[in-house]
Amino acid sequence: MASSKRVTLAQVAELAGVSVMTASYTYNQPGRVSDQARSKVLEAAERLGYAGPDPSARSLRRGSTQTLGVVLGEHLTYAFDDPGAVAFLAGIAEVCAGRGYGMTILPITGAPDDVPRVTGAAVDGFIVWTTSDDDPVLAAVRATKRPAVIHGGPAVRGLELVTVDNRAAAAAVGVLAFAGARRPAILSFPLSRERVSTIGRAADLPHATFPVTRERLQGYRDAAERTGFAWDDVVVAVCARNDAAEAERLAATLLGSADPPDAIAAMGDQQAAGVLAAARAAGCAVPDDLAVTGWDDAEVAARLGLTTVAQSLREQGAVCAQVALGQQTSPRAARWSLVRRSSTRSSTGRGAR
Amino acid sequence: MASSKRVTLAQVAELAGVSVMTASYTYNQPGRVSDQARSKVLEAAERLGYAGPDPSARSLRRGSTQTLGVVLGEHLTYAFDDPGAVAFLAGIAEVCAGRGYGMTILPITGAPDDVPRVTGAAVDGFIVWTTSDDDPVLAAVRATKRPAVIHGGPAVRGLELVTVDNRAAAAAVGVLAFAGARRPAILSFPLSRERVSTIGRAADLPHATFPVTRERLQGYRDAAERTGFAWDDVVVAVCARNDAAEAERLAATLLGSADPPDAIAAMGDQQAAGVLAAARAAGCAVPDDLAVTGWDDAEVAARLGLTTVAQSLREQGAVCAQVALGQQTSPRAARWSLVRRSSTRSSTGRGAR
DNA sequence: CTGTTAGCGCCTTCAC
DNA sequence: GTGAAGGCGCTAACAG
Numbered sequence: 090m091a092s093s094k095r096v097t098l099a100q101v102a103e104l105a106g107v108s109v110m111t112a113s114y115t116y117n118q119p120g121r122v123s124d125q126a127r128s129k130v131l132e133a134a135e136r137l138g139y140a141g142p143d144p145s146a147r148s149l150r151r152g153s154t155q156t157l158g159v160v161l162g163e164h165l166t167y168a169f170d171d172p173g174a175v176a177f178l179a180g181i182a183e184v185c186a187g188r189g190y191g192m193t194i195l196p197i198t199g200a201p202d203d204v205p206r207v208t209g210a211a212v213d214g215f216i217v218w219t220t221s222d223d224d225p226v227l228a229a230v231r232a233t234k235r236p237a238v239i240h241g242g243p244a245v246r247g248l249e250l251v252t253v254d255n256r257a258a259a260a261a262v263g264v265l266a267f268a269g270a271r272r273p274a275i276l277s278f279p280l281s282r283e284r285v286s287t288i289g290r291a292a293d294l295p296h297a298t299f300p301v302t303r304e305r306l307q308g309y310r311d312a313a314e315r316t317g318f319a320w321d322d323v324v325v326a327v328c329a330r331n332d333a334a335e336a337e338r339l340a341a342t343l344l345g346s347a348d349p350p351d352a353i354a355a356m357g358d359q360q361a362a363g364v365l366a367a368a369r370a371a372g373c374a375v376p377d378d379l380a381v382t383g384w385d386d387a388e389v390a391a392r393l394g395l396t397t398v399a400q401s402l403r404e405q406g407a408v409c410a411q412v413a414l415g416q417q418t419s420p421r422a423a424r425w426s427l428v429r430r431s432s433t434r435s436s437t438g439r440g441a442r
Numbered sequence: 443m444a445s446s447k448r449v450t451l452a453q454v455a456e457l458a459g460v461s462v463m464t465a466s467y468t469y470n471q472p473g474r475v476s477d478q479a480r481s482k483v484l485e486a487a488e489r490l491g492y493a494g495p496d497p498s499a500r501s502l503r504r505g506s507t508q509t510l511g512v513v514l515g516e517h518l519t520y521a522f523d524d525p526g527a528v529a530f531l532a533g534i535a536e537v538c539a540g541r542g543y544g545m546t547i548l549p550i551t552g553a554p555d556d557v558p559r560v561t562g563a564a565v566d567g568f569i570v571w572t573t574s575d576d577d578p579v580l581a582a583v584r585a586t587k588r589p590a591v592i593h594g595g596p597a598v599r600g601l602e603l604v605t606v607d608n609r610a611a612a613a614a615v616g617v618l619a620f621a622g623a624r625r626p627a628i629l630s631f632p633l634s635r636e637r638v639s640t641i642g643r644a645a646d647l648p649h650a651t652f653p654v655t656r657e658r659l660q661g662y663r664d665a666a667e668r669t670g671f672a673w674d675d676v677v678v679a680v681c682a683r684n685d686a687a688e689a690e691r692l693a694a695t696l697l698g699s700a701d702p703p704d705a706i707a708a709m710g711d712q713q714a715a716g717v718l719a720a721a722r723a724a725g726c727a728v729p730d731d732l733a734v735t736g737w738d739d740a741e742v743a744a745r746l747g748l749t750t751v752a753q754s755l756r757e758q759g760a761v762c763a764q765v766a767l768g769q770q771t772s773p774r775a776a777r778w779s780l781v782r783r784s785s786t787r788s789s790t791g792r793g794a795r
Numbered sequence: 796c797t798g799t800t801a802g803c804g805c806c807t808t809c810a811c
Numbered sequence: 812g813t814g815a816a817g818g819c820g821c822t823a824a825c826a827g
Contacts, residue, residue: 095505095820097819097820097821098820098821098822099820099821107797107798108797108798108799109798109799109820109821109822110797110798110799110822111796111797111798113821113822114796114797114822117822121796121797122796122797123796123797126796126797138587140561140585140586140587140588141561141562141585141586142562142820142821142822143502143819143820143821144507144562144563144564144565145498145501145502145507145564145819145820145821146502146803146819146820146821146822147562147820147821147822148498148501148502148564148803148821149496149498149499149501149502149803149804149805149819149820149821150802150803150820150821150822150823151803151821151822151823152803154497154498154564155559155562156546156563156564158544169522169528169529169531169532169535170528170532175522175523175528176522178522179522182522182547182549183549185549186549186550186551187551189555189558189559191511191546191547191548191559191563192546192547192549193509193544193545193546193547194535194544194545194546194547195544196535196538196539196545198539198540202542206508206542206544208493208494209494209495209497209500209508210497210509210544211497211498211501211507211509211564212497232493232494233493233494234491234493235493448804450803450804450805451804451805451806452804452805460813460814461813461814461815462804462805462806462814462815463806463813463814463815464812464813464814466805466806467806467812467813470806474812474813475812475813476812476813479812479813495804495805495806496803496804496805498803498804498805499803499804499805499806499819500804500805500806501805502803502804502805502806502819502820502821503804503805503806503807503818503819504805504806504807504819505819
């Protein structure tokens with residue numbers, strides 16, 4: 090039945106005894122073709138083992154691929170490990186599926202071939218997961234001139250941006266973390282793509298090229314100053330990612346130091362969960378000996394009673410997709426809110442809640 | 443600088459004063475072009491705002507898209523929620539990134555347009571996440587004649603299959619679950635795409651069209667019979683998915699019944715975690731009052747001390763990708779092993795471990 | 796309802 | 812190192 094070579098629409102049309110267009114219509118606008126012609130075409134297709142119109146040829150002709158590209162920063166595994174990133178992807182997928190679009194994941198490895206792989210992806214638009222100011226992929230995406238939306242940051246001229254106001258949210262949650270504390274500390278996402286772990290004074294921090302990290306640090310600084318601290322007094326531990334295990338290790342180090350913190354604002358709920366584990370191990374009562382805050386309001390935050398910043402990454406993913414598809418423009422800043430639970434001190438006195 | 447219309451290689455070549463082929467070589471085989479010609483081309487491209495070779499045209503001409511399609515069953519959100527599925531995707535992504543391939547996620551919604559969306563995806567091959575015998579997407583994938591690998595099942599003529607021996611593994615873990623028990627029960631994945639929750643006798647189960655579910659049920663049956671039970675005596679609760687919350691609800695119902703089970707074999711670790719939560723709520727000691735087993739050896743299994751079936755979904759994802767890329771063929775059955783922890787009774791007497 | 800024409804943008808082939 | 816021709820497989824646009 091099937092020939093070994095690729096079967097084309099022209100061959101099907103010939104065998105069916107109709108023109109190529111009739112065969113094409115049979116697949117694309119079946120209602121426009123007579124029953125008779127249609128069945129002849131389908132029968133011929135069956136006989137030849139025709140696989141259906143070739144997607145690449147169709148894309149070329151139509152000028153659209155019906156696919157959106159999603160650029161995920163280095164370490165795809167970590168992206169999938171992060172419940173926030175996963176929710177974001179689910180939001181994109183929902184919109185894509187609803188509009189008949191596919192969704193191409195473009196994993197970035199850090200190797201030089203990232204750029205051609207992104208540029209060469211057959212997609213109608215891009216969604217870029219938070220990255221650093223200096224990520225070469227940003228320029229590559231812009232160079233394609235296809236619609237592109239960046240989530241989180243950085244803001245790039247000509248590309249859309251969907252994000253919460255990280256600085257404001259960090260300031261708000263930071264106040265909850267630091268209120269009533271004497272030695273505030275921060276558990277930070279990496280500052281730059283090198284992703285090294287460090288512990289040090291806030292004043293000694295090198296410039297952060299991840300805008301999301303940078304803005305949250307600024308917000309925590311606002312919070313520290315608002316609650317009576319100098320930025321220099323704040324200890325900042327930098328993690329390589331939003332991961333409980335590493336956070337636990339760093340938190341254990343902090344808590345075991347000569348001058349342990351009594352408040353830790355973390356940039357992610359997974360990190361905060363690690364901090365709670367370290368606190369338990371150290372015999373530290375939360376929130377009395379140690380206040381802890383997270384970020385994202387993931388499932389773990391509710392389970393552990395974490396005070397955190399709530400935002401819907403899923404919804405933001407959906408918005409990114411809509412913007413990339415041109416269904417929506419100029420999204421105002423995404424919504425966020427504070428979720429106050431038992432991991433922070435009550436500002437009106439102990440046990441006030 | 444940039445014109446509003448799409449810029450083509452021919453226009454770049456013309457402005458650069460070279461032939462189209464020289465321009466093409468500049469992008470694809472830079473070494474083959476003189477420095478002079480190359481810089482003229484790149485300058486012209488810059489001036490015109492040329493976005494680089496069009497991916498669809500290139501795919502058509504080359505006959506390959508450099509992308510793999512991954513078909514994820516209904517409810518993409520759930521897929522991302524399932525740590526096993528996520529590990530599987532990470533394994534695929536790893537191989538894809540390493541070979542310069544993209545990875546297109548094809549979410550299945552259950553709507554009739556699933557088939558054209560899958561068929562029409564510009565991909566070189568497919569990886570299909572476990573589905574039911576009657577899923578129309580299977581036929582569609584096969585009809586494309588592109589390489590395709592199914593994970594888990596069903597086995598389809600002409601398509602590759604990567605899976606563990608579910609029946610054997612279920613029999614093995616089932617023996618651990620049921621040993622020393624008097625009223626064995628099973629917490630099952632859905633039987634068919636309808637995904638309804640039910641509780642009933644094993645003998646009354648309708649035919650399962652999800653082969654993975656079916657084979658695991660058969661294995662548990664083997665285990666039940668091997669440990670002295672008739673299949674009719676086994677209670678089976680069917681969940682809509684591998685999710686802790688739903689499992690907890692069903693387990694609570696089981697444990698609150700007139701004749702509560704004292705052993706529950708679950709098809710997933712998340713489900714098993716839900717069972718443990720229900721047991722705790724019901725004041726049921728594990729494993730003495732209730733033995734519990736899971737499946738996958740996810741992170742939660744280690745944390746909760748669950749006896750479970752270990753398999754590397756990540757590795758299986760990688761294998762699927764390699765097979766789909768034609769780098770590997772006829773994969774033998776994937777490896778699995780038993781991980782015995784504290785959620786099951788010791789076969790040599792209490793506390794033997 | 797069916798057919799003809801004319802490319803979509805690029806790259807393989809083969810010549811120079 | 813460079814170029815001319817031709818066509819990958821399909822469908823928009825326009826007849827009839």
